[in-house]
Amino acid sequence: MSKKENNPEITKKPPTAKKPSVKRKSDKKDEDWIKDIIPKQRKSVPKQQKKQDLSDIAVSQIPGIGPAISEKLITSGYLTLAAVGHASPIELVEHCEIGEQTAKRLITAARSQMGIGFQSAKIMLETRQKLVKIPTGSKSLDTLLAGGVETSSLTEIAGEFRTGKTQICFQLCVMTAMDKKYGGLGSSAIYIDTEGTFRPERIIQMCNKFGAPAEEVLNNIHVGRAYNSDHQMVLLLESPKLIKEHNAKLMIIDSLTSHFRAEYAGRGSLVERQQKLNKYLHQLLRLAEVYDIAIVATNQVLSKPDVLYGETTFPIGGHIVAHSCQTRVFLRKGKGEKRIARVIDSPHIPEIETIFAITSDGIADVVVND
Ligand code: GTP
Ligand code: MG
Numbered sequence: 156m157s158k159k160e161n162n163p164e165i166t167k168k169p170p171t172a173k174k175p176s177v178k179r180k181s182d183k184k185d186e187d188w189i190k191d192i193i194p195k196q197r198k199s200v201p202k203q204q205k206k207q208d209l210s211d212i213a214v215s216q217i218p219g220i221g222p223a224i225s226e227k228l229i230t231s232g233y234l235t236l237a238a239v240g241h242a243s244p245i246e247l248v249e250h251c252e253i254g255e256q257t258a259k260r261l262i263t264a265a266r267s268q269m270g271i272g273f274q275s276a277k278i279m280l281e282t283r284q285k286l287v288k289i290p291t292g293s294k295s296l297d298t299l300l301a302g303g304v305e306t307s308s309l310t311e312i313a314g315e316f317r318t319g320k321t322q323i324c325f326q327l328c329v330m331t332a333m334d335k336k337y338g339g340l341g342s343s344a345i346y347i348d349t350e351g352t353f354r355p356e357r358i359i360q361m362c363n364k365f366g367a368p369a370e371e372v373l374n375n376i377h378v379g380r381a382y383n384s385d386h387q388m389v390l391l392l393e394s395p396k397l398i399k400e401h402n403a404k405l406m407i408i409d410s411l412t413s414h415f416r417a418e419y420a421g422r423g424s425l426v427e428r429q430q431k432l433n434k435y436l437h438q439l440l441r442l443a444e445v446y447d448i449a450i451v452a453t454n455q456v457l458s459k460p461d462v463l464y465g466e467t468t469f470p471i472g473g474h475i476v477a478h479s480c481q482t483r484v485f486l487r488k489g490k491g492e493k494r495i496a497r498v499i500d501s502p503h504i505p506e507i508e509t510i511f512a513i514t515s516d517g518i519a520d521v522v523v524n525d
Contacts, residue, residue, distance in 0.1 A: 212236040218264045227251045228261075232395045237445045240265035250392070289340065289405060289449055292326040292361075292518035293511035296496055300482070301504050306404060306449045309440050309479065311411070313454040313470035314486030319494045319513045320453040321352050323486075324407045326518040327451060329361045331405040332375035337367040342404040343375040345397055347390050349413050353378050361517035377401065384414035384431065391438055398446045408439070411452035412471045429475050436479035452480070493521055 215225045217236055231251040233239050239247070239261055247258035288303030297303050304310050304327060312320045328346060333339025346353055355373055362369040377397055381387035387408075397403060412432065419428030443450045454476065456468040470476060470483070477483070483500040489510060497508035512521045 212268075214239060216268075217261055218268065220261060220264075224253060224257065224261070227253055232392050234395050234399050235445065236265050236268055238395065240269045240271060241441050241445050286447075287340065287404060287449070289327055290330050290338070291323060291511075292330065293520045295509040295520050296323075296511045296518065299496060299498060299504070299507060299509045300484070304405075304449050304451060305482070307444050307447050308481045309436070309443050309450045309452065310482045310484065311452050311454050311470065311476065311480035312484050312486065313456055313499075315456055315468065315488070318486035318488055319511075319518070320486060321409055322357075322513050323518055324409050324451060324453060325354070325357050326361060327405055327449075328376050328407065329358055329365075329367075329372055329517065331403075332372045333362065333365060333367045334371065337365040339365075339367065339372075340404055343377065343401040344405040344407065345394055345401075345403050346376060346378045346407045346409065347381055347387065347394075348378055349381045349387055349408070349410055351380065352409065353380075357517075360515060364516035375401070377403070381414065384418050387414055388431075388435060388438075391435070391442070394442065395446065398442075398448060403446075404448055406442070406448055406450045408450070408452040411435075411454050411476070413455065416455070416471055429473070432472055433475045433479075436475065440479060 212235055214220070214228045214233055214235055215222075217225075217239060228234075228239065228247075228251055233242065233247070233251065242258075242262060244255055244258040244262060247253060247261070248255050251258075253261075286308075287306045288297075288300075289306075290297050290303045291300070312323055314320055324346070328344040329339070331340045331342050331344045333341070335341040358373060358376065359369040362372050379390045379393075381390050394406065398406070415428050415432050415435075419425065419431070439450050439452065442448065454470045454472065457471055458468050460467060470485070477500065480500070481502065482498065482504065485497045485499045487495040487497070489495050492512040492514055493510055494513060495508055495510055498504045498506055500506075510521050512519050
């Protein structure tokens with residue numbers, strides 16, 4: 156299939172531009188230039204294939220692929236052209252039992268179809284503006300995260316026990332799985348539970364706040380219990396099918412590091428643990444991008460009492476986790492229901508903090524009593 160056939164924007168007539176309201180030059184805000192550029196750009200023919208379109212192209216449409224190879228790729232979880240285009244030959248050989256030459260040929264064909272290469276920052280801006288932001292239930296937390304948890308991205312939520320990591324994950328599931336008429340995304344969520352702490356009862360409580368039918372929301376959340384790190388990795392390989400089948404927009408890993416930490420204890424196994432964790436994180440990153448899904452991973456923290464100045468607790472996983480997660484949020488306990496969230500690393504959000512609450516209805520803003 157040619158790029159032209161895949162891209163509805165090429166065949167569609169450009170939307171008729173609305174008459175601009177009369178505005179004096181001096182009234183324009185600094186950020187208005189973005190609004191000026193984007194509509195103009197939409198009218199022109201984009202040179203690159205859009206990422207959203209690519210996530211819908213089936214693997215069987217890679218030029219020159221036969222039904223047997225196509226079947227092998229699908230069985231191994233490579234469902235789309237983009238999934239193959241983002242893969243490495245060695246990985247396809249390992250997972251799909253195909254020859255190295257075939258793997259290289261398929262990847263090249265997929266990449267040329269995708270138009271992988273450089274793209275203008277303007278097109279990147281347009282693509283980023285279309286990303287979905289999942290609300291957290293708290294307006295102040297949404298503001299901290301520049302609108303909510305972003306799709307096509309890996310977000311880490313770290314903090315001590317009882318700081319609300321799991322509660323935020325539950326709330327994000329509800330916001331994703333709930334119908335649009337109740338303020339949700341009307342999509343579905345995948346939950347990889349490594350600690351056995353998923354509680355449907357809590358989801359029901361959170362639904363009640365919005366008057367949303369809990370049964371429908373629960374049906375849209377797909378939970379996989381991971382019993383060890385190996386199982387956690389297997390569940391991830393199985394997830395592309397689930398994502399496509401249910402049009403999932405959110406995937407939770409609660410928690411990212413608990414199995415790795417328990418199984419690879421001691422200094423002697425640290426290198427092996429970090430290598431496995433690194434591989435897992437890279438799979439997560441690619442999954443987020445290929446399927447345009449928000450991935451949220453919780454992480455425990457480590458106490459370093461010998462530190463004299465500054466922070467004494469650090470998220471587990473060291474530099475590997477730090478460099479892989481695009482947005483890192485650190486939680487602390489406050490008084491009673493209050494919790495403090497701080498963005499500790501993000502390419503587009505400053506290091507600021509905010510307060511939110513864990514209530515019986517879920518994640519909420521702190522009520523200020525005069
Ligand atoms: P670990 O998994 O142990 O590391 O902790 P976590 O950060 O995941 O903690 P979690 O998100 O499970 O938060 C637990 C806290 O949420 C509890 O200490 C309670 O303060 C709060 N919480 C849980 N359920 C309810 C509820 O029904 N009502 C209220 N008000 N708070 C709740
Ligand atoms: Mg938890």
